[in-house]
């Protein structure tokens with residue numbers, strides 16, 4: 001059984017299957033990982049060749065958005081995907097923009113990160129194991145990024161990218177001086193959740209692609225935009241992004257896998 005994963009960020013709490021995104025069947029399950037239990041939704045459908053496909057979905061912040069970015073159990077979430085046999089994950093994230101070319105409401109693929117998190121557990125590699133390091137030269141799977149572009153194009157969805165994502169600890173937003181600094185060092189968009197999620201996926205050899213939806217301008221840039229006023233536009237963007245994720249998963253074949261995500265861990 002082919003299993004693929006989707007991690008939903010803020011505003012994405014289900015696969016939207018009831019809005020006609022897919023015609024598959026949905027069931028719920030709980031995965032008990034060494035880091036805690038994770039509730040998932042599993043959508044069963046057919047791929048474009050008529051073979052069985054399951055998409056495992058979990059909302060990053062929990063079903064009722066109960067976990068703030070610094071309190072999310074990232075290890076449990078990613079381990080749950082691995083334990084379900086998922087080999088590819090797409091994730092959505094809400095981002096603030098630090099560049100005029102990434103406007104509010106737009107969709108951007110993420111190509112790299114700058115990590116400014118502070119307190120969250122950021123690895124599966126712990127002391128009683130052999131010494132391991134993970135290569136993050138390409139933290140986001142290039143193959144999944146290209147596939148997203150192509151499928152978005154076919155779905156008439158405009159996508160910008162790839163952006164460099166600055167991950168802050170949160171839950172506070174950034175200061176104006178911090179944003180100025182992040183711009184100077186090459187950041188394009190800012191958020192609070194992509195690290196360590198993408199690293200943990202790499203540690204387990206899972207392909208991981210992330211797509212940002214710009215919800216606001218970062219502090220000190222442009223006019224301040226109220227999240228609520230944007231509600232409908234953002235909702236539409238989220239729905240389309242999920243649609244493209246599902247489309248990629250339904251279209252791809254095993255022969256297309258030419259990335260090195262599964263070989264990123266180096267053991268000393």
Ligand SMILES: [Zn+2]
Pocket residue numbers: 141142143144206207208259260261262
């Ligand atoms: Zn990959």
